[in-house]
Amino acid sequence: MINGFTGFSNKDKFQYSRDVSARHEQDARRTPLEFNDAQLDAIPEKERRWSWVEIDLGAIRHNTSEVKRRLRPGCRLMAVVKADAYGHGAVQCAKASLNAGAEWLGVATVDEGVELRQAGITQPILILAEPPISAIPLLLRHRVTPAVYTAEFAIAYAEMADAHGLRAPFHLAINTGMNRIGVRWDEVMEFVLQTSFHRALVLDGIFTHFATADCPDTIDFHLQARRFVEAATALHDAGIDPGIVHCDNSAALLRYTETNFDMVRLGIALYGFHPCPETRKLIDLKPAMSVHARITDVRTVPMSEGVSYGLNYRSPGSVKICTVPVGYADGLRRALSGRTDFLLNGRRCHQVGNICMDQCMFEVDMRTYGTKPRLNPQIGDEVVIVGSQDGEAVTIDDMAVAAGTIQHEIAIGFSHRMPRLYV
Numbered sequence: 001m002i003n004g005f006t007g008f009s010n011k012d013k014f015q016y017s018r019d020v021s022a023r024h025e026q027d028a029r030r031t032p033l034e035f036n037d038a039q040l041d042a043i044p045e046k047e048r049r050w051s052w053v054e055i056d057l058g059a060i061r062h063n064t065s066e067v068k069r070r071l072r073p074g075c076r077l078m079a080v081v082k083a084d085a086y087g088h089g090a091v092q093c094a095k096a097s098l099n100a101g102a103e104w105l106g107v108a109t110v111d112e113g114v115e116l117r118q119a120g121i122t123q124p125i126l127i128l129a130e131p132p133i134s135a136i137p138l139l140l141r142h143r144v145t146p147a148v149y150t151a152e153f154a155i156a157y158a159e160m161a162d163a164h165g166l167r168a169p170f171h172l173a174i175n176t177g178m179n180r181i182g183v184r185w186d187e188v189m190e191f192v193l194q195t196s197f198h199r200a201l202v203l204d205g206i207f208t209h210f211a212t213a214d215c216p217d218t219i220d221f222h223l224q225a226r227r228f229v230e231a232a233t234a235l236h237d238a239g240i241d242p243g244i245v246h247c248d249n250s251a252a253l254l255r256y257t258e259t260n261f262d263m264v265r266l267g268i269a270l271y272g273f274h275p276c277p278e279t280r281k282l283i284d285l286k287p288a289m290s291v292h293a294r295i296t297d298v299r300t301v302p303m304s305e306g307v308s309y310g311l312n313y314r315s316p317g318s319v320k321i322c323t324v325p326v327g328y329a330d331g332l333r334r335a336l337s338g339r340t341d342f343l344l345n346g347r348r349c350h351q352v353g354n355i356c357m358d359q360c361m362f363e364v365d366m367r368t369y370g371t372k373p374r375l376n377p378q379i380g381d382e383v384v385i386v387g388s389q390d391g392e393a394v395t396i397d398d399m400a401v402a403a404g405t406i407q408h409e410i411a412i413g414f415s416h417r418m419p420r421l422y423v
């Protein structure tokens with residue numbers, strides 16, 4: 001108890017009080033009909049909460065065609081749009097990439113494939129993993145091609161296809177050393193002979209995935225590549241057409257053009273990120289994602305007062321503290337607290353204090369430096385959380401380093417609570 005205070009439970013003693021709880025009950029029973037739904041729906045998402053993600057589809061097209069023109073003629077390009085296109089929006093990015101030269105789409109789950117079909121996309125779609133047998137009707141209904149590596153799945157898939165007078169095309173996943181999924185490279189013949197009796201099954205492609213395509217060392221990469229070629233050759237020599245032969249992800253397709261084969265699988269570089277430092281000199285990529293917010297509060301915090309949970313950050317006195325409605329529930333990782341900058345009027349400002357679930361704070365230095373005009377932050381001013389502004393940039397690469405992770409995880413993290421705007 002503080003000075004004997006326990007709250008004002010008895011309102012009768014206030015001269016001007018109303019019975020608040022009775023009024024709440026009355027209000028809850030009536031719907032204010034004067035607001036019509038069309039008018040409410042017309043309030044733009046970014047005016048409901050001042051934070052949003054912008055996706056530059058021109059960058060997706062640019063990155064696609066930059067990769068496409070490096071490929072030998074006849075080599076197909078698969079745009080990997082799994083995980084909602086690494087957080088960028090699967091349908092929009094798939095369409096943009098297809099327009100710029102991609103021929104195939106790669107996804108991770110059955111539902112991701114169905115989503116693309118329901119958006120009217122007709123190009124071939126490969127699921128980069130083997131789905132549960134119970135999902136086979138969805139594959140056949142929506143013409144989504146699975147990766148396959150178990151005989152049980154292959155047979156069940158073939159039998160259901162046959163029962164409906166359909167073919168059962170698949171890509172055989174081959175494990176050449178990553179040890180995640182697939183038939184071992186030296187057991188591929190056995191697998192194919194074991195399943196090939198089924199007339200509906202069509203081996204439409206074979207693929208493997210590299211564990212170290214983005215690593216400086218190249219020995220393990222070449223070992224995997226040799227094993228993959230060994231498996232492809234064994235099929236070929238036995239008179240079996242392996243279909244589309246593919247193995248390269250972004251790092252591999254840029255660094256090792258000799259393994260581009262019949263198709264490459266473009267993921268992280270499609271969105272404008274370099275998978276490793278080695279690719280920077282090989283291609284010009286444009287990041288497609290930027291994250292924006294508007295200031296929702298501004299205050300002067302006296303010297304040595306703390307800010308945010310834990311009060312770990314202490315004001316040096318010469319700053320204004322601004323709040324934006326972006327928090328770790330939106331994907332601004334709490335591990336980035338005090339380790340990232342925001343851009344305001346083209347100037348870098350340090351994010352300060354612990355990042356909260358729905359909001360966070362940054363400091364604006366109010367001292368003057370030379371001829372630079374002092375910033376004068378106001379409620380409603382736009383702030384860049386990721387992206388560039390007047391020549392300054394905050395990148396997802398920087399954030400990934402600061403948070404001790406890779407760009408994929410940061411980009412995918414920006415959650416759908418923030419609307420995505422396509423520009």
Ligand SMILES: *Cc1c(COP(=O)(O)O)cnc(C)c1O
Nearest residue numbers: 080128209249250265266267268
């Ligand atoms: C995710 C994935 C890719 C794309 O990889 P990036 O490194 O993002 O280019 C390619 N192939 C498979 C099998 C994948 O799972």
